[in-house]
Amino acid sequence: MSVQPQKPAGVDEEDAFSLPALITGGASIPRNVFLEMCRDYLSHLQEELLGLDKPSDFTGRRFVNSYSKIVDAVVGMVFFRALEENHLPAEKAEIAVLALGGYGREELAPYSDVDILFLCKRKTRQVKRVATIFIQLMWDVGFELGHSVESLVESESVLARHPDTKTALLESRWICGSQRIAREICKQISRIRRKDREEFLIRKVKDARTRHRKYDNSYQLVEPNVKLSPGGLRDYQTLGWLGMVAKRNAGFSALRNKGLLLPGEEKALNQAYDFLLKVRVVLHTATRSKQDQLTVRMQKTIAEQLGYGSRGDHLGVELFMKDYYTNTRTIFRITEDILEDLQFGSASDILLGRKKVVRDGNKLNVRIDRRKLRSDPLYVFNHQKQVGLKLDRAVKRRLAAVLESDLTGRREIARMRKRFAELFRNGKNNSLILHAMHETGFLGQVIPEYNFLSCLKRYDLYHHYTVDEHSFKVVRNLELLIRTSGARLTPFGRLYFEIPDKQVLFLAALLHDVGKIEGRGHARKGAVIARKILTRIFLKPEQIDAVCYLIEHHLLMSHFSQRRDPTDIGTLEAFCSKVKNRTNLKYLCLLTYADLKATSPVVWTEWKRNLVWALYLKAHQYMAKKEKRPEAFYKARKRDILKTFPPGAQREKALEHLDLLPGRYLLTMRPSQVKAHLRLVDRLEEEKAVVVAKKRRHSTEITFCTPDKPFRLSQLCGVLTMNDLNILHAHAFTRKDGKVIDVFHVEDLIEGASLGEERVESVREDLLSVLRGPGDIRYRVNAHVEKWKRRRDASIPVPLKVEIENDLSGDFTIIDIFAPDAPGLLFKITYALSSEGLVIYRARISTEANRAIDAFYVHGRDGGKVTRASKLRRIRTRLEKEIA
Numbered sequence: 085m086s087v088q089p090q091k092p093a094g095v096d097e098e099d100a101f102s103l104p105a106l107i108t109g110g111a112s113i114p115r116n117v118f119l120e121m122c123r124d125y126l127s128h129l130q131e132e133l134l135g136l137d138k139p140s141d142f143t144g145r146r147f148v149n150s151y152s153k154i155v156d157a158v159v160g161m162v163f164f165r166a167l168e169e170n171h172l173p174a175e176k177a178e179i180a181v182l183a184l185g186g187y188g189r190e191e192l193a194p195y196s197d198v199d200i201l202f203l204c205k206r207k208t209r210q211v212k213r214v215a216t217i218f219i220q221l222m223w224d225v226g227f228e229l230g231h232s233v234e235s236l237v238e239s240e241s242v243l244a245r246h247p248d249t250k251t252a253l254l255e256s257r258w259i260c261g262s263q264r265i266a267r268e269i270c271k272q273i274s275r276i277r278r279k280d281r282e283e284f285l286i287r288k289v290k291d292a293r294t295r296h297r298k299y300d301n302s303y304q305l306v307e308p309n310v311k312l313s314p315g316g317l318r319d320y321q322t323l324g325w326l327g328m329v330a331k332r333n334a335g336f337s338a339l340r341n342k343g344l345l346l347p348g349e350e351k352a353l354n355q356a357y358d359f360l361l362k363v364r365v366v367l368h369t370a371t372r373s374k375q376d377q378l379t380v381r382m383q384k385t386i387a388e389q390l391g392y393g394s395r396g397d398h399l400g401v402e403l404f405m406k407d408y409y410t411n412t413r414t415i416f417r418i419t420e421d422i423l424e425d426l427q428f429g430s431a432s433d434i435l436l437g438r439k440k441v442v443r444d445g446n447k448l449n450v451r452i453d454r455r456k457l458r459s460d461p462l463y464v465f466n467h468q469k470q471v472g473l474k475l476d477r478a479v480k481r482r483l484a485a486v487l488e489s490d491l492t493g494r495r496e497i498a499r500m501r502k503r504f505a506e507l508f509r510n511g512k513n514n515s516l517i518l519h520a521m522h523e524t525g526f527l528g529q530v531i532p533e534y535n536f537l538s539c540l541k542r543y544d545l546y547h548h549y550t551v552d553e554h555s556f557k558v559v560r561n562l563e564l565l566i567r568t569s570g571a572r573l574t575p576f577g578r579l580y581f582e583i584p585d586k587q588v589l590f591l592a593a594l595l596h597d598v599g600k601i602e603g604r605g606h607a608r609k610g611a612v613i614a615r616k617i618l619t620r621i622f623l624k625p626e627q628i629d630a631v632c633y634l635i636e637h638h639l640l641m642s643h644f645s646q647r648r649d650p651t652d653i654g655t656l657e658a659f660c661s662k663v664k665n666r667t668n669l670k671y672l673c674l675l676t677y678a679d680l681k682a683t684s685p686v687v688w689t690e691w692k693r694n695l696v697w698a699l700y701l702k703a704h705q706y707m708a709k710k711e712k713r714p715e716a717f718y719k720a721r722k723r724d725i726l727k728t729f730p731p732g733a734q735r736e737k738a739l740e741h742l743d744l745l746p747g748r749y750l751l752t753m754r755p756s757q758v759k760a761h762l763r764l765v766d767r768l769e770e771e772k773a774v775v776v777a778k779k780r781r782h783s784t785e786i787t788f789c790t791p792d793k794p795f796r797l798s799q800l801c802g803v804l805t806m807n808d809l810n811i812l813h814a815h816a817f818t819r820k821d822g823k824v825i826d827v828f829h830v831e832d833l834i835e836g837a838s839l840g841e842e843r844v845e846s847v848r849e850d851l852l853s854v855l856r857g858p859g860d861i862r863y864r865v866n867a868h869v870e871k872w873k874r875r876r877d878a879s880i881p882v883p884l885k886v887e888i889e890n891d892l893s894g895d896f897t898i899i900d901i902f903a904p905d906a907p908g909l910l911f912k913i914t915y916a917l918s919s920e921g922l923v924i925y926r927a928r929i930s931t932e933a934n935r936a937i938d939a940f941y942v943h944g945r946d947g948g949k950v951t952r953a954s955k956l957r958r959i960r961t962r963l964e965k966e967i968a
Contacts, residue, residue, distance in 0.1 A: 115221075118165060122158050122225045129154050130194060134369060144361025152190035155198060156183070158225060160260045166218040170210060178205040179214065180265035184230075184252040189321075193364045195374040198222070199230040199252060203265055207235045228374060236268050250276060250284070254328055277328070282432050285329045289429040292322050292419065300685065303416040304409045304541065304550050310364045311376040315412030317364065319419040320357045326422070329435040342434055344422050346481050353418060356411035363408065366390060378408070383543070397603020401543050409539035409550055417523070421477050448473040452482045454490055461491055461500040465507065465517045465526070472513045475520045483524040497529060501621045504530045508590040511580075515560035518594065522552065531617055536601050548684035551597050557682035558593040562674065575697060576677050579670050588627055591618070592634035592675060599635075611636035634671055637662065641676040645695040646930040647900065647939040650702045651751035654894035659703055666707050673700045687932075690782040691812055691829075702751075721750040728755040737762065744819040746925070752815055753827075761825050764789035768823060773855055775848040777839060783812055783829045784839045786847065790855070792822045797924050798914035800826055802865040803850045805908045807843060808833040814910075814927040833907065862915065869908035882935045884967055886960045890949055896925060896941040897950045899959070903967050905936040913938065916966040920959050921945050 113121075133147050133154075163181055167174055184199040186192060202218065204211045215233045222229045253273050258266040277284070296314045299305060303315035311317045323339065330338035336353070339345040363386060367375055370385050378386070387404035394400050426434060448468055456463055464483060468475060475483075491500065508514055521527040528535040537551040549557060565577040583589060595617065599610025611632040618628045640662060648655045663669050676696055681688035709716075722742055729735040741762055742750065753761070764774045764787065774789040788800050797816050804811055813829040832839065854861050882904040889898040901913060910929065917924055917940060926941040944950050950959070 118161075119221070119224050122161060126154060126158055126225070134365070142362065144358045144363070144365060147365050148191040148193060148361055151194065152183075152187060152192045155187070155192055155227075156259050159183075159198075159200070159222070162218055162221045162225065163260050165221060166214045169217055170214050172210060172214060177214070178262050178265060179203065179211060180261040180263070180269070181218075181259045182253075182266060182269070183257045183259050185255065188252065188255040188257045190257070191361065193361075193374075194368040195228065195372070196368070197230045197374065198227045200259075201253070201256065201269075202231060202233040203239065203261075203269055204233070204235050205265060206237070207233070236265065236272075239269055239272060250280070251288075251325065254325070281329050281436055285326060285426075285432050285435060286429040288322055288325050289423055289426065292319065292423060293428065296420075302549075303412040304539070304548070304553060306548055307377055307379050308408070308412065309377050310360055310367065313412070315356075315414070315416030315419070317357070317360050319415050320353060320360075323353070323419060323422060326426075326435065329432075338435070339422065344425055344434070345418075346477060348481070349418050352414050356414040359407065359411045360415075362390070380543070398540075399543050402541065405541055405543070406539045406550075409541065413539060425477075446473065447476040449476040449479055452479065452486060454486060457486055458490060458496055459499070460503070461496055462503045462507065462526070465521055466503075468520060469507060469513045469517050472516065474516070475524075480520065480524050483526070487525050487529060491529065500526070501530050505587060505591065505621050505623050508587050508594075510586055511563045511566050511590065514563060514590055515556050518556050518559060522556075530621065531595075533598055533601055533613060533617065537598065540600065542600070549682070551600050554682050555594055555597055558596065558675075558678045559590060561678035561681050562589065562593055565674075576674060579674055583670050583674065584667065585627065585630070588630045588634070589671060589674060591623070591627075592631045592638070592671070593678060595631065596635050596638045596675065596679065607636055607639050630671075633668065634675055637672060638675050638679060641672045641696060641699060642680060645676075645699040646692065647928050647937060648892070648898070649748070649926045649928060649941055650699045651748040652893050652896065652926070652941065653747075654896075655892055656702060656706055658892050659699070660706055663703065663707075666704055669700065669703055669707065673697075718747040718750050725750065725753075725755050725758055729759075741765070741819075744821055745817055745825075748926070749817050757827075760787070761789070764825065765819075765823055773848075773851055775844065775851060777841075777844040777847075779839075780829065783831050784844075786828045786830055786839075786844070788824070788826045788828075788851070790824050790826075790851075792818050792824045795915065795918045796824055797826065797927075798911055798918050799854055799861055800828070800851070801911040801914050802861045802908075803847055803854060804828065804830060805865055805911050806850055806868045807847050808907070809839075809843075809847075811910050811929050813929055816924055816926060818923075865908055865911050869906070884964060886963050888950075888956055888960065890951060893941065893949075895949070896943055899940045899942060899963075901936070901938045901940070901963065901967070903936050903938075905931050905934050909936055909967065910938065912966045913940070913963065916962050917942060917959070920955075920962055922950070922959070 130151060133150050134142060159181060164174065167177055180203045182188070182201040182203060183190075184201055186196055187199050192198065200222075202215045204215075212233070219229060219231055222231075250273075253269070254277065256269070256273070295312060295318065299309075299313050301314060303313065305313055309316060323345075324335040326344075327335040327338035330342065336345055336350050340350065363378070364376065366386050366389050367378065367382060370382065370389060375382075383405060384399075384401045387399075387401040390404060392400035392404040395403060426432065448471060450464055450467060452464070460466075464475070464479070491497070507517060518527065521530070522534070522538070528538075534552065537555075539550045539552065541547060541550045547554065562580070565574065565580045580589075595610065595614045597606060597610065598613050598617070599606030599608070601613065602609045614635050615628060615632050618631055623631070640659070644650070644655070644659045648659070650656050650659070663672060673696065677693075680692060680696070722739075725742065726735055726738055729738045738758065741758070760776070760778075764776065767774045768789050768791070772790075776787050778785045778787075786804075790796060797814075801811065801814075809830040810833045811828055811830055815827040817825045817827075819825070830839070832843075854864075883902070884904070885900075885902040887900040887902075889900065892898055899917070903909060910927070914924060914927075921944060922942040923945065924940055924942050928939040930937045942950070950956060
């Protein structure tokens with residue numbers, strides 16, 4: 085028995101092509117004409133289904149279901165064409181064509197693979213010819229085809245050997261051909277499903293957990309995969325497959341009957357799934373390919389096509405991704421809850437037999453007393469804080485329901501807010517209760533502003549988490565500081581025990597990014613918003629002032645540690661004047677540590693840890709001595725260094741060396757480095773340039789000693805660029821006798837590892853070649869950088885910005901440069917600065933994802949700061965031209 089393909093529902097008759105006419109024309113229609121008519125039919129109806137001129141009318145399910153039916157029609161046409169070209173009457177063809185996988189579920193996106201099983205009773209020559217023509221025609225129409233040709237005799241062994249085929253066949257759907265053959269394969273599938281149910285369940289649970297671990301168990305990736313990332317389409321499909329273990333085609337209803345799916349969750353899942361299907365359809369259409377990864381560049385395109393516009397200071401793409409993460413969070417949380425209830429496959433008997441889910445004893449299951457909730461709205465979370473357990477799913481659902489029905493009055497909300505701050509008097513389980521309050525809606529009731537922060541993320545590559553999740557991670561990082569004690573206690577852990585008010589610290593951590601509700605300038609705006617919030621929760625005035633100070637200045641220590649030179653006394657004085665006292669310094673240091681560590685898995689490095697801690701120590705020492713004269717610092721440091729040299733000639737030589745260098749050299753270099761530099765200076769008497777390298781914990785320290793010449797620093801940066809080295813940090817010192825000591829901390833640009841001796845020797849040879857050879861180093865560097873341009877991925881555009889600061893340091897002009905990070909950038913900058921007659925004394929190198937943030941301490945040839953307005957304009961113009 086065969087099928088005549090029909091026009092899909094939802095397509096106007098006058099716009100549809102006449103499919104019977106195509107079929108009844110048979111093989112008399114030339115093949116090229118037939119194929120062109122199929123392509124026209126496909127593209128015409130696909131465009132009509134999309135309806136992108138009216139995004140609100142376009143739903144994901146409607147498209148994939150209707151598009152699958154359109155493909156059914158084309159498959160039917162192609163199948164009959166293949167039969168007719170082989171002169172095989174349809175009624176005699178013992179062949180069935182089945183849709184598999186996503187096509188079987190009727191969930192085809194525009195460029196999805198069309199998976200088909202060409203099933204026959206026996207593989208005769210004629211059947212093979214029909215299959216060959218069918219497959220060729222499908223390719224010629226333009227489908228990406230996944231196909232197999234099997235006989236009923238072979239199919240059972242194939243099912244037994246290939247688990248993925250078994251999964252695909254569970255959702256198979258007959259399209260055309262012999263229904264009798266299709267019924268036979270259905271019987272085989274049913275037999276195997278009953279036999280292998282437990283093994284199937286365990287494999288699907290394992291697949292889901294493996295996939296989640298691959299993506300770090302996060303539904304809020306910077307560039308998520310709509311299909312495979314946690315909370316994506318595959319998680320939703322996995323839940324359907326788990327339901328099939330209980331009963332074929334039962335899906336969610338089986339999960340509901342077993343108590344695995346709670347009331348309201350199925351509706352939430354379906355809404356989220358429809359949204360993701362819609363995103364996938366538009367993504368395929370926009371890229372004209374089977375692309376499921378939502379790259380940062382495509383996020384903006386998809387947002388525009390779905391009608392997202394800017395609102396206030398928030399970009400349309402940010403609002404789109406907020407909705408995206410909200411929906412993936414829904415699917416991910418429910419999937420994780422169900423996997424936990426199944427004990428990750430160990431409790432398979434829940435789906436295999438009549439047993440229902442038994443609530444996990446490792447979760448908090450408490451009776452919800454409505455009367456008690458009205459008098460003490462947060463008693464459940466207080467109990468959770470003490471026992472340290474996650475809330476049971478059913479408890480969370482009941483709390484959310486009671487919140488809406490019983491806790492919306494003014495008195496109840498006031499009681500809730502009054503008790504909220506008390507939860508944070510210590511560091512015990514704060515992130516745990518915050519997650520629970522957020523999921524149940526209680527946090528949004530206490531702090532309505534948090535509802536907008538939920539699933540909100542700035543459009544950049546630096547922040548990997550949404551604002552709400554990032555804030556909870558900051559709280560978590562502070563909690564972890566007290567998990568160790570004694571000798572294992574970290575420096576930050578010791579600071580934690582020294583601060584007087586833990587409540588201030590944790591509330592600042594929770595609210596530090598609340599200003600992102602209003603967009604840019606979030607630290608200052610956040611302090612204003614936080615003051616209103618903290619007043620509503622009845623915090624003491626002095627605590628409110630302390631929290632708001634920390635929020636307004638929570639970027640201060642990160643800024644100064646990465647972009648400013650703490651060995652410059654003017655810079656250190658400016659930092660300390662903003663911090664005010666050592667108590668604030670301790671709070672800021674802890675908040676900076678927790679904030680940077682929670683930004684992304686790769687932002688907090690040992691290098692940044694050292695920068696933050698070094699700034700803390702220098703500022704703490706400065707404040708403790710209350711000494712405002714730089715000379716005292718320099719003299720004390722010089723005495724400490726000289727003590728490490730034996731009295732006599734060696735100490736005299738060291739003193740001469742230190743007197744030839746600027747004071748900041750004393751505050752920057754350790755005694756061991758000073759001794760090494762003296763040896764380099766001695767070698768320079770016989771060598772043209774000296775290069776030495778020393779492995780540090782997370783980088784390689786390369787020190788150059790050369791005679792001073794114009795453009796020397798840019799030459800050194802060029803040599804490092806030519807050797808594919810990423811510059812993390814740089815110190816530039818020039819002795820009064822014209823000898824240069826420049827210290828770079830570098831890592832391998834590709835592997836990020838420290839360097840072997842061969843690489844160091846290559847740097848040495850390239851430097852000598854540059855010093856003695858004619859020609860402009862710019863050509864050599866630019867030629868090397870060209871190869872990197874071809875490798876760079878498209879990413880979020882980074883605007884170029886140059887800022888010049890003359891008030892912070894007493895001796896130097898500070899030039900800040902924000903630019904797209906790229907090989908050779910530091911060479912271009914130093915070359916431009918040298919071309920303008922500037923002497924570079926210090927470079928602070930930092931990156932945030934694809935954005936370089938570099939600061940340079942410079943002065944003119946006369947030794948003074950650059951203050952003339954025309955000169956500053958020329959420097960800015962030159963830098964912008966050179967970098968662009």
